[in-house]
Amino acid sequence: MDWLEIGSALFLVAMMVFVFPRMRQALKYAPKGTSQDWIGLLVPILAVIGFVILLIMMV
C-alpha cells in the first residue's frame, strides 16, 4: 500500500467523520416524504438512468 492510497483512505475517513453528524441531523429533522413524493422523484431519476445507458452505448 503506497502513501497515495493511505492519503486517499484518510481523506475518505475524514469525510465520513464530517458527514456523519449531518446525516444524523438530516434523519432526525428532515420532513418525511409521502409515497406521492417518492413517485415524483422516480421520473427524473429514471430519465438520468436512461440517459447514462445511452451515453455508455455511445462510447
Next chain:
Amino acid sequence: MNNPNISVSRTQESLLSTNKVLKNTYMLLSMTLLFSGLTGFIGVSMQLGYGGALIADIVAIAMLWFVLPRTANSAAGIPVIFAITGLLGLGLGPILNHYLAMNPHIVTTALGGTGVIFLGLSGYALTTRKDFSFMAGFLMVGFFVVLGAALLNIFLGMPALALAVDAVIILIMSGFILFQTSAIINGGETNYIMATASLYLSILNLFQALLQLLGAFSDD
C-alpha cells in the same frame, strides 16, 4: 383582520428574493465552472500527478468545511469559493490526462452528459416547483454509504465495486441537484455562495463518476 394587500406584497417580496438567490447562484456557478475548467486545463498542461491532485483536493475540502461557512455571508466568500473550485478543478488534472490519452471522446461525452443531466434536473425542479426536502436523510445516508464503499475498495481493489460506486454517485448527485435547486426555489437556501458550493460539488462528482463509468465501458 389580515390585509390581503400586505400578504400579496410579502409573497412578491419573497418571490423576488428567491429569484435573486437563483440568479446569483447560477451566475456564480457558471463563473466558478469556467474558472475550474481553466485550472483543470492548467492541471492537464502541467501533467499534475495523483499526489498533487490529492493535496489540492484536501486543501479545497478543508477550505469548504472550515473557511467557507465563516465567510459565506460576506464578500470574502467570493474569493474563497473561487479558490475552492480552482483547486478542485486543478485536482481533475491527472484523471483528465488519463482519459484524454485513452480516448478524448470519453471526456467530451462525460462533459456534455453532465451538462445535460444538470440542466435537465434543474429545469425539472424549476418547472415543477416540487419540494424535494424530504430527500435530505436519504441522500445523506446514501452519500455516507458510498464513502464507506469507496474506502473499502481502496483495500479490496474490486473493479465491479468501483463501477457500482460510480453508478450510485451519479444517482446521489442527481438527487442532490434536485434537492438543492428545490431548496433555493422554496426558500430553504438563501445564501447563493453556499448554494453554488453545493451545486458545484454535485456537478464535479457527477462528472468524475460519469467519466469513470464511460471509461470503463468504452471499447478502448
